Amino acid sequence: MTTDWLGNGFRFPVAPFAYVGGLDLVRQSIGVILDTDPGERIMLPAFGCGLRRYLMAPNSAVTRAAIQEDVTEALSRWEPRIQLTNVAVTPGDDPALVWIDISYVQLLDQRPDNLVFPFYLR
Numbered sequence: 001m002t003t004d005w006l007g008n009g010f011r012f013p014v015a016p017f018a019y020v021g022g023l024d025l026v027r028q029s030i031g032v033i034l035d036t037d038p039g040e041r042i043m044l045p046a047f048g049c050g051l052r053r054y055l056m057a058p059n060s061a062v063t064r065a066a067i068q069e070d071v072t073e074a075l076s077r078w079e080p081r082i083q084l085t086n087v088a089v090t091p092g093d094d095p096a097l098v099w100i101d102i103s104y105v106q107l108l109d110q111r112p113d114n115l116v117f118p119f120y121l122r
Helices: 023-035 061-078
Strands: 008-010 019-021 082-091 097-106 111-120
Touching (some): 019 023, 023 061, 023 097, 023 111, 061 082
16 A cells, blocks of 8 residues: 555654655654644644643643643644544653553554653653
8 A cells, every 4th residue: 555645754853864754754743743832833833732831740630631632632633644543641650751642543544553652741
């Protein structure tokens, strides 16, 4: 099956003449969305998830629910190549760590995939 629909893009972090494409680009794009704060991109000020607002927040059920809501909203808005099936935010062994577990279906081939994103509150 062709992955042309998924596109090609620069690899992050940017390296000379390094490109990534296909299904790897989707996973990388999710990471870029989660690592970007709204207002960070001048030409697209609404882009991003805004996880940095949770720095120094307590690792409580309320904080984890807010992170889950923000991640769900950002990925639904900014990543059209996937359909989210679940976003779960769980505490890690470190009191400052939460695991963001993102489950989704790639719309190109209906293949399920997941990505676990560690986020430190401190």
